[in-house]
Amino acid sequence: xxxxxxxxxxxxxxxxxxxxxxxLLPDGKRQIVNFQIPGDFMGLRSSMLRTSGYSLESIxxxxxxxxxxQVLFGGRSESPKLTAALLWAAARDTAMMVEHIVNLGxxxxxxxxxxxxxELEARLALVGLAGKAGYRCPLTxxxxxxxxxxxxxxxNRVLRDLRxxxxxxxxxxxxxxxxxxxxxxxxxxxxxxxxxxxxxAA
Numbered sequence: 669x670x671x672x673x674x675x676x677x678x679x680x681x682x683x684x685x686x687x688x689x690x691x692l693l694p695d696g697k698r699q700i701v702n703f704q705i706p707g708d709f710m711g712l713r714s715s716m717l718r719t720s721g722y723s724l725e726s727i728x729x730x731x732x733x734x735x736x737x738q739v740l741f742g743g744r745s746e747s748p749k750l751t752a753a754l755l756w757a758a759a760r761d762t763a764m765m766v767e768h769i770v771n772l773g774x775x776x777x778x779x780x781x782x783x784x785x786x787e788l789e790a791r792l793a794l795v796g797l798a799g800k801a802g803y804r805c806p807l808t809x810x811x812x813x814x815x816x817x818x819x820x821x822x823x824n825r826v827l828r829d830l831r832x833x834x835x836x837x838x839x840x841x842x843x844x845x846x847x848x849x850x851x852x853x854x855x856x857x858x859x860x861x862x863x864x865x866x867x868x869a870a
Contacts, residue, residue, distance in 0.1 A: 669732075670711050670724035678734060679711040685730030686806050689722045690814065700815040702764060703727070703788070703807070707795045709735075709757045728806045756863075763861045772817050775855075777826045780816050782855035785836060785843055790859040802844040 669680070672691060687704040701722055704710050710724055710732070767787070771780045788805065792798035809823040818826070831837045835851045837844045845851060 669726065670720050670722075672720055672723045679709060680732040680734055682706055682708045682710055683731040683733060686727040687724060687730060688727055688811065688815075689724045691722050698814045699817075700811065702761070702768070703811075703815070705788075705791055705795065706797065709754070727811065760863060763863065767861055768815075777816075777818055777822060778829060779855055780818075781812070781823075781826045781830065782835070782851050783857055784812075784816060785838070786852060786855055786857040787859075787862070789843070789845075790862055800845060800848050802842060804841060805838070805843050806841060 669687070670678070670689075682704050684706050687710060688700050689702050689704065689710070690698050690700045692698055704724075711720070764787070767783070771783055775783060789798045789800075789803060792803050797803055809820045809827075812818070812823045813820045816823070827838050830851075831846075833850075835845075835847050835854065837846060851857075
């Protein structure tokens with residue numbers, strides 16, 4: 669959908685399905701930067717800057733609405749709500765990026781995984797796709813590894829440890845919270861950084 673270095677400035681709103689943004693290293697390894705879920709604006713950075721700094725691809729079957737650059741930036745003065753929504757999306761993406769850096773740099777593997785699964789729950793709950801019991805999730809262990817800086821073997825071990833500890837189960841495409849409070853305490857998860865209510869003028 670979007671390639672690193674691409675100069676065509678196109679954005680998308682994800683209507684259904686999952687996608688991911690990532691960077692490829694010279695040795696072929698991949699670092700997933702973020703996962704996009706329904707309601708997310710995709711390609712905002714590439715729409716605002718000269719070139720895209722990452723690639724974007726679908727994980728499942730998806731439906732998107734393409735938003736051309738003229739709509740995004742040609743109508744800013746006539747649409748304060750659109751401008752505020754874009755600023756909010758950019759600010760929230762930055763806040764998530766900060767948490768992901770902390771995840772990779774300072775949290776151990778179990779805490780990293782717990783925080784990641786809880787962040788997805790908070791985001792999916794906003795669009796009615798998750799609850800305290802859990803949510804459907806199409807991510808593979810390879811996706812999780814590329815996002816969390818872990819090997820697929822390590823991902824498998826961490827998920828097994830969390831399941832055996834009675835905290836969370838991730839099997840057959842479903843995340844099931846066995847002890848939501850316990851997992852939240854393990855991750856020291858505070859969803860305030862997601863700021864799910866944008867300050868958009870009436």
